[in-house]
Amino acid sequence: MHPLWATLSQLGDSRWLLPLSLVLILFGPKESRALRIRWAAGLAIAGGLTLASKLAFLGWGIGWARLDFTGFSGHATMTAAVYPVAVYLATSGRLPKPLLWALLGSLLAAMVAYSRLPLNAHSPSEVVSGWLLGTAATVFALSARATGWTTPLPTLAASVIVGLAVPMLMPTVRTHDVVIRLATELSGRDQVFNRHHFVR
Incomplete structure (x- = not known):
């Protein structure tokens, strides 16, 4: 496996994306308040739908066998919801046409x-649907x-520092493990469902 894919995948870690977003949402310039409120709402909805779709399959086996869909890809959803807006906030007022820079953030996502x-972490349907949800x-x-x-440079710097600090402080915590634990607790099952449970 080419190391490029593993490196890119690490950029979609929610442990870094969510703290980065939280700092920008809470401490961005007051003139961007409407944008930041919409961003917070969009992140909450996209994140909530992603979590719900994963819990539905892991806990109760609710998915779409024909499309090999077991839930929205969290990496695809969160990167598409975070990087374009974060880039827009970083470039607005500093570089011309910040929306074009936001498109580059979307390309990265x-x-x-x-x-x-x-x-082999997700199927095409999970990746595409997740990216569309985040977009x-x-x-x-x-x-x-x-x-x-x-957006002041100290705020941008703080968002990156806080974002990087969380996975460094919790290197053994994996969001997928947390979701699995939650699915078993809510469903009362000892084991979660997996793709092999789909009836082909």
């Missing part, structure tokens, strides 16, 4: 999403864009 395929959250956030503001 697409590359991270694709990396899940050669790693919808991004479009919702950026539709409230305003002008005349710039």
